[in-house]
Amino acid sequence: MRDQRIDKSMIQRIVLTLATLTVAITMTACSHAMMMVHGTGAKRPAASEFGLGPRSSAHGRYVATLESAKPLHPRQMQTVRVTVRDADGRAIDEAQISVDGGMPQHGHGLPTRPRVTRNLGDGMYEIEGVRFNMGGWWEFKLAIAGPGGADTVTFNLNL
Amino acid sequence: MTNRILSAAVLTLLATIATVTASGRDGWTSAQLDELRSMSLEELEALPRDPTNRVADDPRAADLGRRLFFDTRLSSNGRVACSTCHQPDRAFQDGTALATGVGTTARRTMPIMGMARSPFLFWDGRKDSLWAQALGPLESPVEHGGTRAQYAHMVADSYARDYEQVFGALPDLSRVPRSAGPVADPEAASAWNELSSAQRDDVTRVFVNIGKAIAAYERRIEFGTSRFDKYVAALASGEPRQSILTDDEVAGLRLFIGRANCTQCHNGPLFTSNEFHNTGVAPRPELAMDHGRLTGARAVLSDEFNCRSQWSDAHARCSELEFIVTGEHTLDRAYKVPSLRNVAERAPYMDAGQFATLAEVLDHYNRAPAAATGHSELRPLRLKPVELRQLEAFLRTLSGPIPLSERASARRTQ
Numbered sequence: 001m002r003d004q005r006i007d008k009s010m011i012q013r014i015v016l017t018l019a020t021l022t023v024a025i026t027m028t029a030c031s032h033a034m035m036m037v038h039g040t041g042a043k044r045p046a047a048s049e050f051g052l053g054p055r056s057s058a059h060g061r062y063v064a065t066l067e068s069a070k071p072l073h074p075r076q077m078q079t080v081r082v083t084v085r086d087a088d089g090r091a092i093d094e095a096q097i098s099v100d101g102g103m104p105q106h107g108h109g110l111p112t113r114p115r116v117t118r119n120l121g122d123g124m125y126e127i128e129g130v131r132f133n134m135g136g137w138w139e140f141k142l143a144i145a146g147p148g149g150a151d152t153v154t155f156n157l158n159l
Numbered sequence: 160m161t162n163r164i165l166s167a168a169v170l171t172l173l174a175t176i177a178t179v180t181a182s183g184r185d186g187w188t189s190a191q192l193d194e195l196r197s198m199s200l201e202e203l204e205a206l207p208r209d210p211t212n213r214v215a216d217d218p219r220a221a222d223l224g225r226r227l228f229f230d231t232r233l234s235s236n237g238r239v240a241c242s243t244c245h246q247p248d249r250a251f252q253d254g255t256a257l258a259t260g261v262g263t264t265a266r267r268t269m270p271i272m273g274m275a276r277s278p279f280l281f282w283d284g285r286k287d288s289l290w291a292q293a294l295g296p297l298e299s300p301v302e303h304g305g306t307r308a309q310y311a312h313m314v315a316d317s318y319a320r321d322y323e324q325v326f327g328a329l330p331d332l333s334r335v336p337r338s339a340g341p342v343a344d345p346e347a348a349s350a351w352n353e354l355s356s357a358q359r360d361d362v363t364r365v366f367v368n369i370g371k372a373i374a375a376y377e378r379r380i381e382f383g384t385s386r387f388d389k390y391v392a393a394l395a396s397g398e399p400r401q402s403i404l405t406d407d408e409v410a411g412l413r414l415f416i417g418r419a420n421c422t423q424c425h426n427g428p429l430f431t432s433n434e435f436h437n438t439g440v441a442p443r444p445e446l447a448m449d450h451g452r453l454t455g456a457r458a459v460l461s462d463e464f465n466c467r468s469q470w471s472d473a474h475a476r477c478s479e480l481e482f483i484v485t486g487e488h489t490l491d492r493a494y495k496v497p498s499l500r501n502v503a504e505r506a507p508y509m510d511a512g513q514f515a516t517l518a519e520v521l522d523h524y525n526r527a528p529a530a531a532t533g534h535s536e537l538r539p540l541r542l543k544p545v546e547l548r549q550l551e552a553f554l555r556t557l558s559g560p561i562p563l564s565e566r567a568s569a570r571r572t573q
Binding site for chain 2 (some may be wrong): 074075077104107108109110111112113114115129130131133134135
């Protein structure tokens with residue numbers, strides 16, 4: 001009975017030590033990454049802010065979702081699709097969309113001038129000429145002018 | 160039961176620790192290992208098709224192109240071939256600051272390896288295919304110095320059978336003068352203007368096909384495996400890697416993908432984004448002011464031989480031209496990012512050979528001086544001398560054999 005108690009407390013101590021070690025190692029690795037010097041001082045958003053959406057526009061007028069047939073890849077010319085809906089989920093078919101973007105940490109824009117080349121209906125638009133010239137955090141910004149007014153939506157993409 | 164839960168917890172923690180420490184192989188985190196892998200030659204994708212050149216992958220065209228590449232009759236003085244500046248035994252460059260053909264150019268010779276993967280050619284990207292690029296120097300008064308009529312006659316005289324096997328019948332050139340073309344030389348230009356438009360098209364078609372054959376040869380010239388690639392392969396397989404790169408070279412690689420910001424432009428398996436940047440390299444005072452990509456982007460849109468031209472075989476759209484950035488201030492004195500593979504083998508550096516050594520290049524990036532015109536994208540790196548030496552040591556690990564160059568030189572000496 002007594003032996004078993006010792007066993008348990010020993011295991012608990014081992015678990016605690018290992019947990020502390022894990023946290024310490026992880027923190028060292030992370031702080032190293034955070035210490036990397038970035039030219040513009042722009043802070044990379046949280047992981048939850050990344051992805052193809054759905055993403056609300058700055059003033060909440062629209063919700064946009066990106067789609068790409070293949071995973072986005074650096075250095076290649078690519079085509080993506082975007083679906084635009086209003087806050088109530090209704091498809092926006094007559095939107096004027098312009099594309100911008102860049103790397104906030106490096107202070108440069110997109111290497112090409114992508115633009116909407118087709119209105120596919122049901123709130124979906126094709127954007128051609130998309131290229132990212134390196135891996136890392138990119139902003140992909142859509143300026144949307146539709147029946148609900150003008151608004152912008154910014155996607156954070158990790159290439 | 161409690162014991163089982165506890166031992167499961169211990170195992171999970173041990174596994175976590177194992178992952179964290181294993182990802183630090185040679186000190187690399189798993190994200191860094193991914194980045195290193197993305198720069199390995201093994202990650203290079205299959206050579207993309209060139210829809211503008213229907214003979215791009217025809218071995219007969221490549222063979223004709225190889226012979227034309229070394230043929231000095233493609234010049235006004237019979238002494239300049241493509242290989243005069245693009246020397247196979249010197250990584251397809253000439254080791255001089257400003258290239259010399261029949262005269263002296265205003266630019267440094269660019270190497271050919273991997274160029275088939277670049278959407279734009281030349282330091283300012285004023286051409287959008289390998290074949291269109293090859294035609295530029297042929298008519299430049301300071302490079303090959305000849306005319307397209309002269310070259311068409313030369314091909315008809317010396318390569319008729321091989322040419323016709325690839326491209327079909329040669330046109331009748333009997334009424335075309337030996338020298339004529341839209342060039343600076345007034346006599347050749349006036350002879351060109353006297354030709355009918357059908358004659359001009361006949362000559363231009365042969366001229367274009369010379370470019371397409373040379374491109375079919377050039378697109379096979381690629382980089383070989385370097386010590387860096389062997390190191391990345393060893394990291395992935397868990398083989399011993401100490402003997403592949405020294406501590407200094409690994410330290411240099413760490414700076415390269417870290418504080419030195421090199422991968423901002425020099426990324427991917429060819430260590431280039433193929434884009435254009437102003438890095439504040441001073442122009443040569445003796446040369447006319449050169450605005451780099453600002454001029455090149457406009458030039459490629461109006462180029463006689465671009466993807467949209469009647470000479471291109473592309474039936475689909477030309478997306479590189481359709482989505483090109485033009486007229487931006489950022490393009491002023493922006494130049495193409497060269498590959499860093501084999502970089503140690505091809506001093507001097509930059510668009511006009513401004514730097515004699517890699518150490519001078521690294522010193523420039525470390526100081527980041529302001530640009531003469533436009534705006535330099537560099538910011539001072541503030542690296543210590545030892546770190547600059549480590550970066551240079553790493554750059555020297557990027558050299559590898561150039562398979563086709565060895566075969567080309569062997570053939571020449573036969």
